[in-house]
Amino acid sequence: MNDQVADFRADRTNLTALAGLDTAPVSLEPYRSQDWFDAEVRQVFKRAWLCLGREERIAAPGDYFVQTLEFARAEVLVTRTKDGRIRAFHNVCSHRSNKVVLEREGNASRFMCRYHNWTYRNDGELVGVPDQKNFFDFDRKSCGLTPVACDIWEGWIFINLQREPEVPLAEFLGAFGEIYRGIPYPNADRSILFESRLKANWKVIADAFAETYHIPAIHPETIGATFASNENPFARPISAQTWGPHRSVSTYGNPEYAPPPGSQVERLFYSNIATGNVLSAASLDDTEVFRRHPAINPTKSASWAVDVTWLFPNFQIDVSPGGFWTHHFWPVSQDETRWEARFYIPDATDVWSRLQQEHYIARLGEILLEDVGNTERTQEGIASGAKDTMPLQDGEVMIRHSLHNLHKWIEAGTVAEALA
Amino acid sequence: MTADRSLPAGFEALEPHVAYWAAASAQQRRAAREAASMEEIEAFYTAMLALAPEAIRSLEGRDMRDLEGAPLRLMQLLLALAHVSMATELHRQPRAPFTPYPHEVRLVEGPRILG
Numbered sequence: 375m376n377d378q379v380a381d382f383r384a385d386r387t388n389l390t391a392l393a394g395l396d397t398a399p400v401s402l403e404p405y406r407s408q409d410w411f412d413a414e415v416r417q418v419f420k421r422a423w424l425c426l427g428r429e430e431r432i433a434a435p436g437d438y439f440v441q442t443l444e445f446a447r448a449e450v451l452v453t454r455t456k457d458g459r460i461r462a463f464h465n466v467c468s469h470r471s472n473k474v475v476l477e478r479e480g481n482a483s484r485f486m487c488r489y490h491n492w493t494y495r496n497d498g499e500l501v502g503v504p505d506q507k508n509f510f511d512f513d514r515k516s517c518g519l520t521p522v523a524c525d526i527w528e529g530w531i532f533i534n535l536q537r538e539p540e541v542p543l544a545e546f547l548g549a550f551g552e553i554y555r556g557i558p559y560p561n562a563d564r565s566i567l568f569e570s571r572l573k574a575n576w577k578v579i580a581d582a583f584a585e586t587y588h589i590p591a592i593h594p595e596t597i598g599a600t601f602a603s604n605e606n607p608f609a610r611p612i613s614a615q616t617w618g619p620h621r622s623v624s625t626y627g628n629p630e631y632a633p634p635p636g637s638q639v640e641r642l643f644y645s646n647i648a649t650g651n652v653l654s655a656a657s658l659d660d661t662e663v664f665r666r667h668p669a670i671n672p673t674k675s676a677s678w679a680v681d682v683t684w685l686f687p688n689f690q691i692d693v694s695p696g697g698f699w700t701h702h703f704w705p706v707s708q709d710e711t712r713w714e715a716r717f718y719i720p721d722a723t724d725v726w727s728r729l730q731q732e733h734y735i736a737r738l739g740e741i742l743l744e745d746v747g748n749t750e751r752t753q754e755g756i757a758s759g760a761k762d763t764m765p766l767q768d769g770e771v772m773i774r775h776s777l778h779n780l781h782k783w784i785e786a787g788t789v790a791e792a793l794a
Numbered sequence: 795m796t797a798d799r800s801l802p803a804g805f806e807a808l809e810p811h812v813a814y815w816a817a818a819s820a821q822q823r824r825a826a827r828e829a830a831s832m833e834e835i836e837a838f839y840t841a842m843l844a845l846a847p848e849a850i851r852s853l854e855g856r857d858m859r860d861l862e863g864a865p866l867r868l869m870q871l872l873l874a875l876a877h878v879s880m881a882t883e884l885h886r887q888p889r890a891p892f893t894p895y896p897h898e899v900r901l902v903e904g905p906r907i908l909g
Contacts, residue, residue: 564905564906565903566820566901566903566904566905566909567901567902567903568899568900568901568902569899569900569902570897570898570899570900571898572898595884595885595890596880596884596890636883637879637883637884638843638879638883639839639843639846639875639876639879639882639883640879640883642843642846642847642850643876719905721905721906721907722858722905722907723857723858723859723907724854724855724856724857724858725850725853725854725856725858725869725872726850726854728858728869728873728907728908729850729872729873729876731905732820732823732873732876732877733876733879735820735824735876735901735904735905736820736823736824736827736876736877736879736880737880737884739824739880739899739901740880740884740885740890742899743890743893743894743897743899744890744892744893746899747890747892747893747894747897747899748892750894
């Protein structure tokens with residue numbers, strides 16, 4: 375592990391050097407080259423373990439969901455079988471390769487392909503073939519759904535598109551997987567989802583959520599005053615850490631923030647609820663759960679806002695005093711991305727908590743639009759070819775670390791080599 | 795419930811706002827605010843904010859899962875106030891500056907209760 379703490383009050387921070395990264399401007403080719411994108415799909419997305427979200431999403435036996443992976447032209451069916459195990463399969467019938475499950479999620483112990491009524495159990499076994507006698511030397515047992523490698527870490531579902539993954543999930547996660555054990559995820563079984571297809575490379579979107587340098591500029595009204603202050607006017611991070619290809623920054627929050635006098639609705643809706651943070655969807659009890667864990671807010675700063683943890687390659691977990699949320703950046707093509715932002719929030723059953731929650735959701739919508747509204751313009755700028763490189767400052771260390779590791783994986787012949 | 799009395803007694807002044815602002819889902823409330831002019835937003839904001847403390851009091855003790863009819867519509871108006879406040883209290887214009895509109899950033903799964 376690489377532990378980096380910087381004093382944001384100093385003249386300059388040194389997170390990049392402490393992470394062992396060089397400081398030169400980085401190439402823009404990874405954001406606009408078709409060859410680079412093809413290599414990323416082949417060497418990264420089809421070899422790395424990819425997180426698909428929380429296991430609570432399919433809590434009961436029979437629950438399932440279908441995840442589209444545009445970059446692989448694949449759909450993965452994730453099921454919970456009656457023995458409680460989570461399994462993943464290609465959503466492709468063994469007969470003529472039609473898609474078996476057409477719904478996005480639900481509960482079913484069996485799935486029937488609509489083409490010729492072939493029927494599969496949710497553990498993948500083929501259990502029904504109409505007029506089976508008329509096939510030739512037919513072996514039903516070998517005609518189940520094609521499994522996709524699947525494993526669970528701390529309640530997070532991961533898949534791997536290698537038929538036999540070169541490294542197990544635990545090895546892929548490495549030290550990160552040890553340090554982040556035992557974090558309780560409040561409200562993991564209920565969430566809200568913002569989604570958009572954006573005309574930008576997936577890294578342009580991921581980068582937008584990986585640094586706080588942009589906050590005073592892009593979010594002056596929505597969260598500018600909560601992430602920056604007179605003592606930290608440029609929203610510099612508190613600390614950064616890297617573990618192999620994974621990385622995290624702990625971001626600064628203004629401990630003095632209070633809704634301004636003109637924000638009458640914000641003041642009214644939050645007036646009856648004690649929270650540690652105005653951007654919060656949760657209670658002080660949930661906040662305490664996070665504050666006690668050594669991996670969360672690792673410097674135990676009193677000015678802590680959010681830990682942004684970026685699991686290689688395309689998944690971010692954000693933990694704040696008010697709860698947790700995730701970002702998935704799914705590459706569709708070299709310049710198109712499907713982005714999913716899922717926020718885990720409690721059921722609000724009384725008028726006060728429900729109004730606070732709606733204010734939180736309304737503000738989230740504004741913040742997210744400010745973030746991703748910028749990305750398509752950025753992609754156009756990159757694609758214009760006006761620039762060959764971009765300079766990255768110290769607070770943008772996660773972007774540099776991401777590119778460094780993508781390079782490494784693209785060049786590495788084996789996953790073990792990429793992780794070394 | 796007749797159309798001219800769709801809200802609980804005491805909130806008649808809000809009747810003109812029900813048709814547009816009492817929307818069923820968080821995404822619909824968000825979309826309504828994004829599509830409204832600043833004039834429409836301010837008219838609703840002013841009227842709703844004045845009665846908001848009283849409206850909240852009238853809903854205290856109620857389980858949000860069981861609301862229907864007039865109290866449900868009143869709650870939907872309160873929820874819409876959260877959205878219009880983005881325009882009046884943060885941006886001072888209908889939508890966030892420099893953001894695209896229309897756009898495809900959608901709340902595709904809302905909260906289970908009144909979402």
